[in-house]
Amino acid sequence: MRFVSTRGGATAVPVSQAIRNGAAPDGGLYVSAESISVDPSTLPAGEDLAPLASALLAPFFGGDPLAAELPAICAEAFDFPAPVVRPDPADANLRALELFHGPTGAFKDFGARFLLACFDRLGDEAGPLTILVATSGDTGGAVGCAAEGRQGVAAIILYPRGRVSAFQEHQLGCWHAPVRALEVAGDFDDCQRLVKAAFADSALSRRHHLTSANSINVGRLLPQMVYVAKAALEVHRETGTAPGFVIPTGNLGHAVAALWARSLGLPVGPILCATNSNRTLLDWHLGGAYSPGPSLQTIANAMDVGAPSNFERLAQLPDPVAQVEVERVEDETIRARIVAEFERTGYVWCPHSATAAEAYARLGEDRRRERVWIAAATAHPYKFADVVEPLVGETLAPPPALAAILDREASARPIAADLASLAEALGDDGGARTEAA
Ligand SMILES: *Cc1c(COP(=O)(O)O)cnc(C)c1O
Numbered sequence: 001m002r003f004v005s006t007r008g009g010a011t012a013v014p015v016s017q018a019i020r021n022g023a024a025p026d027g028g029l030y031v032s033a034e035s036i037s038v039d040p041s042t043l044p045a046g047e048d049l050a051p052l053a054s055a056l057l058a059p060f061f062g063g064d065p066l067a068a069e070l071p072a073i074c075a076e077a078f079d080f081p082a083p084v085v086r087p088d089p090a091d092a093n094l095r096a097l098e099l100f101h102g103p104t105g106a107f108k109d110f111g112a113r114f115l116l117a118c119f120d121r122l123g124d125e126a127g128p129l130t131i132l133v134a135t136s137g138d139t140g141g142a143v144g145c146a147a148e149g150r151q152g153v154a155a156i157i158l159y160p161r162g163r164v165s166a167f168q169e170h171q172l173g174c175w176h177a178p179v180r181a182l183e184v185a186g187d188f189d190d191c192q193r194l195v196k197a198a199f200a201d202s203a204l205s206r207r208h209h210l211t212s213a214n215s216i217n218v219g220r221l222l223p224q225m226v227y228v229a230k231a232a233l234e235v236h237r238e239t240g241t242a243p244g245f246v247i248p249t250g251n252l253g254h255a256v257a258a259l260w261a262r263s264l265g266l267p268v269g270p271i272l273c274a275t276n277s278n279r280t281l282l283d284w285h286l287g288g289a290y291s292p293g294p295s296l297q298t299i300a301n302a303m304d305v306g307a308p309s310n311f312e313r314l315a316q317l318p319d320p321v322a323q324v325e326v327e328r329v330e331d332e333t334i335r336a337r338i339v340a341e342f343e344r345t346g347y348v349w350c351p352h353s354a355t356a357a358e359a360y361a362r363l364g365e366d367r368r369r370e371r372v373w374i375a376a377a378t379a380h381p382y383k384f385a386d387v388v389e390p391l392v393g394e395t396l397a398p399p400p401a402l403a404a405i406l407d408r409e410a411s412a413r414p415i416a417a418d419l420a421s422l423a424e425a426l427g428d429d430g431g432a433r434t435e436a437a
Pocket of ligand 1: 378
C-alpha cells in the first residue's frame with residue numbers, strides 16, 4: 001500500500017515514509033494510492049478499540065516496515081474508550097460519541113498517541129526527530145503529553161497568544177522534556193504558516209530533523225477512522241441503518257477521517273460538518289470558490305480556522321460538495337445550545353461539541369427520525385470551563401486525567417510570528433536538551 005500527493009507531483013511512498021514526511025514534498029497532502037475496502041462483518045466488535053484499530057488499519061500498513069509493529073502501536077495508542085452515549089433520554093436518535101476520555105480530554109489524543117507511537121519506532125538514523133506542531137488549543141496538549149519522556153523525538157508546540165483557554169494554556173506548557181511550548185504573537189494561521197515555512201527551509205528542516213504532527217499527517221488521520229468505525233458499527237448493528245455523523249469541524253481532519261471510513265465500506269451515512277463562525281467551508285459548499293481567509297476568534301477556539309489544512313483531501317474526492325453538508329454556528333447560538341441542552345437533559349456539551357448538537361437540531365424532524373445521528377463530543381467541557389460554567393451556572397469537575405496535571409508548573413517562550421524567531425528558538429533547543437539530559 002502506497003501514499004501519493006493530492007497534487008500528483010511526489011513519489012509514491014509507504015505509510016511510514018508518509019508519516020515521517022508529514023506533508024508531501026510537492027506541497028500536497030498524502031492520500032492512499034489505491035482504494036481499499038474492508039468487509040465490516042469481519043471487524044471485531046466491543047468497547048476495546050485496539051483490536052478494531054489493528055484490523056482496520058492493517059491494509060494501510062501492508063508491506064510497510066511498521067506492519068509487524070501495528071498491533072503494539074494500536075495497543076499503546078488506543079488505551080482509553082470512546083463510548084457512544086444518549087445525551088437526551090427523550091431522543092433515541094441522538095447519540096454523543098464521547099472522544100474526550102483520553103489523557104488530555106480531547107479527541108486529539110487518538111491521533112497524537114498513534115502518531116507518537118509510530119515516530120518512536122521510526123526514529124531517524126541521523127538524530128532525534130523534532131516534531132513541530134501548530135495548535136489552536138487541543139493538538140499541542142495531546143502531542144506534548146504523548147511525547148513526554150520519549151528519547152527518539154522532541155516536540156515543539158506553537159500556540160497563538162491569547163487565543164487559548166486558561167486551562168489549555170496550562171496544558172500546553174506543563175510537559176517535561178523533550179517538550180517545549182512557544183507562545184506566538186499571532187493567530188493560529190500564523191502558527192501554521194510558521195510551521196510550513198520551517199519545513200520549506202530545507203537547511204533548517206534537515207538540521208533539526210523536523211517532522212509534523214498537524215492533522216495533515218496521515219499518522220493522525222488513519223487512527224481517527226477507528227472511533228468512527230467503532231461508533232458506526234455499533235449503531236448499525238443496533239438499528240440496521242448507517243448512522244449520520246455530525247462533526248465539529250476546523251481543519252477538516254476529523255471529517256476527512258469519517259469520509260475515508262465511509263469510502264472503506266463502513267456503515268457511515270451522511271456526514272454533516274458543523275463549523276463555528278469561520279465561513280470558508282460553508283462558502284465553498286454554497287457554490288462559491290474555495291477562498292481561505294484569516295481565522296475569526298470564537299468560543300469554539302480549536303475550530304478557529306480560516307484555511308482548513310485538510311481541504312485538499314476533501315476536494316480530491318469525487319463530487320466533493322456532495323460528500324458533506326455544512327452548518328455554520330455562531331457564538332451566540334453555541335451559548336444558547338449549551339444552555340438549552342443542559343436545562344432539558346443535564347448533559348454538558350463543550351463549545352465545539354455544541355456546534356454539532358445545534359446542527360443536529362437544525363436537521364428538522366423528518367431527517368432526525370430517519371436514522372441515528374452521532375454527534376462527536378470532541379472535548380471535555382471542563383477544558384472550556386471559563387465559557388461553559390457561567391452558562392450552566394455550575395462548577396465543572398475535572399476528569400481524573402485533567403485533574404492530575406493541575407499542580408504542574410507551566411511555561412512557554414514568547415516568540416514573534418516570523419521564521420527567524422522560530423529558528424532561534426529551535427537553535428536554543430539543542431542547549432536546553434543537553435541541560436535536561
Ligand atoms: C481540533 C478540534 C476540533 C476540530 O477538528 P478538525 O479535525 O480540525 O476539524 C473540534 N473540536 C475540538 C475540541 C478540537 O480539539
